[in-house]
Amino acid sequence: MIASLLAQAGDWTSPSIDWAALAPEIVLAIGVNIILLLDLQLAETKKWAIATITGFVLLGSFVAVVVLAVTGDGARSLFDGRYVVDDYALILKALFLLAAYVVVLLSQTELEEGGYYQGEFYVLLVCSVLGMVMMASARDLVSIFVALELLSIPAYMMAAWNKRNRKSNEAGIKYYLLGVFASAVLLYGMSLLFGATGSTKLTDIGAALLDGDLIGLDVVAVVFVVCGFAFKISAVPFHQWAPDTYEGAPTPVTAFFSVATKAAGFVALMSVVFIAFPGADGVYQPLIWVMAALTMTFGNVLALRQTNIVRMLAYSSVSQGGFILMPLAFAGEPGVGPAALNAVIVYLIAYAFMNLGAFAVVIAVTRKTRSGEISSFGGLFSYAPGLAVAMTIFFASLAGIPPLAGWFAKFNAFKAVLDAGTTAAYVLAAIAAVNTVIAAAYYMRVLRVVWMDEAPDGDTSPVKSPAPVVAALAITVLGTIVLGVLPNLIARAGAIDALTGAFAG
Amino acid sequence: MSDATFLEFVVFFSAAVMILGGAVGVITMKNPVHAALGLVLTLFGVAVQFVAMQAHFLAAVQVIVYAGAIVVLFLFVIMLLGVDESMDLSIEPIPIQRPLAAVMAVGLVGLVGAAIVRARDALIIAPGDGIATAADAGTHDANIKQLATNLYGDHVFAFQLTSVLLIVAVAGTVLLTRKWPKDVADTESSDA
Numbered sequence: 001m002i003a004s005l006l007a008q009a010g011d012w013t014s015p016s017i018d019w020a021a022l023a024p025e026i027v028l029a030i031g032v033n034i035i036l037l038l039d040l041q042l043a044e045t046k047k048w049a050i051a052t053i054t055g056f057v058l059l060g061s062f063v064a065v066v067v068l069a070v071t072g073d074g075a076r077s078l079f080d081g082r083y084v085v086d087d088y089a090l091i092l093k094a095l096f097l098l099a100a101y102v103v104v105l106l107s108q109t110e111l112e113e114g115g116y117y118q119g120e121f122y123v124l125l126v127c128s129v130l131g132m133v134m135m136a137s138a139r140d141l142v143s144i145f146v147a148l149e150l151l152s153i154p155a156y157m158m159a160a161w162n163k164r165n166r167k168s169n170e171a172g173i174k175y176y177l178l179g180v181f182a183s184a185v186l187l188y189g190m191s192l193l194f195g196a197t198g199s200t201k202l203t204d205i206g207a208a209l210l211d212g213d214l215i216g217l218d219v220v221a222v223v224f225v226v227c228g229f230a231f232k233i234s235a236v237p238f239h240q241w242a243p244d245t246y247e248g249a250p251t252p253v254t255a256f257f258s259v260a261t262k263a264a265g266f267v268a269l270m271s272v273v274f275i276a277f278p279g280a281d282g283v284y285q286p287l288i289w290v291m292a293a294l295t296m297t298f299g300n301v302l303a304l305r306q307t308n309i310v311r312m313l314a315y316s317s318v319s320q321g322g323f324i325l326m327p328l329a330f331a332g333e334p335g336v337g338p339a340a341l342n343a344v345i346v347y348l349i350a351y352a353f354m355n356l357g358a359f360a361v362v363i364a365v366t367r368k369t370r371s372g373e374i375s376s377f378g379g380l381f382s383y384a385p386g387l388a389v390a391m392t393i394f395f396a397s398l399a400g401i402p403p404l405a406g407w408f409a410k411f412n413a414f415k416a417v418l419d420a421g422t423t424a425a426y427v428l429a430a431i432a433a434v435n436t437v438i439a440a441a442y443y444m445r446v447l448r449v450v451w452m453d454e455a456p457d458g459d460t461s462p463v464k465s466p467a468p469v470v471a472a473l474a475i476t477v478l479g480t481i482v483l484g485v486l487p488n489l490i491a492r493a494g495a496i497d498a499l500t501g502a503f504a505g
Numbered sequence: 506m507s508d509a510t511f512l513e514f515v516v517f518f519s520a521a522v523m524i525l526g527g528a529v530g531v532i533t534m535k536n537p538v539h540a541a542l543g544l545v546l547t548l549f550g551v552a553v554q555f556v557a558m559q560a561h562f563l564a565a566v567q568v569i570v571y572a573g574a575i576v577v578l579f580l581f582v583i584m585l586l587g588v589d590e591s592m593d594l595s596i597e598p599i600p601i602q603r604p605l606a607a608v609m610a611v612g613l614v615g616l617v618g619a620a621i622v623r624a625r626d627a628l629i630i631a632p633g634d635g636i637a638t639a640a641d642a643g644t645h646d647a648n649i650k651q652l653a654t655n656l657y658g659d660h661v662f663a664f665q666l667t668s669v670l671l672i673v674a675v676a677g678t679v680l681l682t683r684k685w686p687k688d689v690a691d692t693e694s695s696d697a
Contacts, residue, residue, distance in 0.1 A: 014657070014658075015657075015658045015659070015661060017661075022662070025662075025666075029666075029669060032669065032672065033672075036672070036676065078662070079658075079659050079660070079661070079662060080659055082659055082660070083662055118680060118683075120676045120677075120679075120680050123672075123676055124673060124676065124677070127669055127670075127672065127673045130666070130669060131666075134662075134663075134666060138663075140659075140660070140663075142660050142663050143660070143662065143663040146663040146666055146667055146670070147663075147666075149670060150666060150669060150670055150673070153670065153673050153674070153677070154673050154677070157673075157677045157680065157681065160681070163681075192617075196624065215620075215623060215624040216619060216620035216621075216623040216624055217620045217621060217623075217624040218624075219620070220616060220617060220620045
């Protein structure tokens with residue numbers, strides 16, 4: 001019987017695989033297993049080593065990305081163009097790995113001191129990063145969906161990590177239920193898209209949608225797919241899970257969600273918008289326009305009223321999402337595409353540094369004050385001047401004050417929108433300008449408390465930050481300043497011809 | 506072809522009724538065991554549709570994995586949690602949400618239905634138009650072969666990474682059900 005089966009298998013040829021192009025993913029996948037096995041073997045007193053090993057796994061993967069970037073000559077296209085490793089993918093992979101590394105640094109002490117350390121945290125973190133790294137290269141609906149699940153499912157569990165805290169449980173269950181609902185919407189849209197175009201490959205879908213007029217089914221499919229991703233990037237009106245999840249989850253996990261998972265959602269959205277939907281710009285552009293305007297306005301107005309700093313950063317992260325979304329509303333206008341793609345990528349990179357940094361300061365300070373209230377940050381300058389300065393840098397950058405990274409990101413986003421030159425573009429730019437001012441108000445309010453107010457209970461003993469948190473602060477401060485002073489480093493990142501490497505496959 | 510078409514229509518129609526009836530049952534039944542059985546009906550209906558489309562392998566997998574394993578798992582969970590009596594679902598925290606959900610559902614069905622009706626002409630795929638069927642290949646296992654080519658060729662990377670997803674699921678299940686060490690659990694019971 002085996003022989004007859006083997007005889008039938010004669011015409012099988014295994015796909016040729018460019019293993020070097022998959023190296024970052026392979027390193028991470030092996031790393032997951034190493035961490036899982038070591039965690040079983042290590043004695044309770046040596047558990048700190050797990051975080052270090054996780055750092056090395058991420059570093060190994062980062063090295064592979066850098067090697068690919070240095071030696072790469074153009075895009076590497078695998079599986080008939082379904083998985084593409086080009087400059088666009090590599091820069092985002094590097095971003096995900098770096099963000100994850102900072103999160104590992106932040107988690108190291110936070111989880112142990114909170115009394116809810118479990119070694120599997122790092123396993124799940126690396127699995128989630130693996131999903132993101134895969135997402136950056138996925139050019140096929142199937143791999144996009146697998147990547148999305150791979151990055152989301154560990155995240156659901158990480159949100160509920162502090163099992164004895166009711167808010168953490170609430171965070172996990174809300175994130176899980178709404179995330180699964182979003183996956184269902186997305187999957188439905190994908191199945192309609194497959195039914196209407198006959199392919200799951202993004203380039204084929206793009207060609208099919210450009211070929212002739214859009215039919216109603218295409219329109220419904222595009223709307224569903226965009227809405228499915230809108231949950232992941234917490235765009236209004238799909239943002240309800242974000243504040244509760246961000247507040248309830250352990251703070252390092254919140255930092256991870258607000259930067260890495262959000263960036264992954266944007267990457268998926270960019271891949272489908274630029275590769276699969278050029279023929280449907282009349283459908284997604286108004287949709288994204290409305291979502292961007294609502295997202296930045298709602299996020300800002302609600303952030304103004306928060307007294308808890310993590311909750312305020314959660315709403316601020318929602319509103320920053322609106323700014324990142326803004327250029328995509330004009331992605332299909334002639335000549336704007338490259339600028340829009342560039343603006344989103346630059347914003348994602350700058351936002352990763354400044355937002356991770358803001359969370360790092362919050363973690364460092366709350367280790368002492370044990371309070372998330374903004375008022376508890378009073379007098380920070382008098383007893384921890386270093387942290388106060390770092391916090392000023394991050395919040396000023398989030399507000400968009402030059403010469404920090406956030407300023408260049410905002411400038412780029414406005415430029416891309418104004419390039420479109422339509423009435424809709426001017427209106428959106430005006431809304432964004434008003435929102436920049438509102439945002440500055442609540443960022444500055446926190447800084448006033450930090451610099452002007454007295455310490456709430458007269459406790460001015462210095463803050464002792466553990467080495468990993470200091471390292472995380474150093475990385476993020478450096479990133480925020482360097483990107484602001486030398487924006488040329490990333491200004492050309494993700495030129496559109498790099499992304500269209502997908503078409504070559 | 507015409508005599509076969511009528512039979513195909515009957516099979517399609519009855520399977521569609523099974524799927525929809527089961528789906529409505531899942532959300533309306535008050536007893537969770539009945540809801541799980543409604544799910545079995547839906548999954549069987551999908552399996553029948555697969556058979557009607559010559560996808561015998563998928564139909565078998567559908568019955569074995571979904572109707573067999575997964576629903577049995579549901580029933581086990583229902584049994585272990587002891588929720589086999591009907592629960593009072595009539596209390597509604599937000600009274601408007603049910604009518605609102607109904608309006609949304611009708612609207613969505615109307616929208617998708619209209620889109621499909623409008624797209625009917627554009628979507629009819631001629632035989633041999635890129636999508637091979639078992640009948641084309643002439644052998645019974647062409648279906649499996651095509652599935653394998655797809656899974657282990659074009660989508661092999663996504664397929665492999667699905668196995669990482671299984672690690673996540675196993676690790677997560679262990680974690681979420683694991684008890685805390687006694688000494689830690691006693692000192693702190695924060696609710697803030």
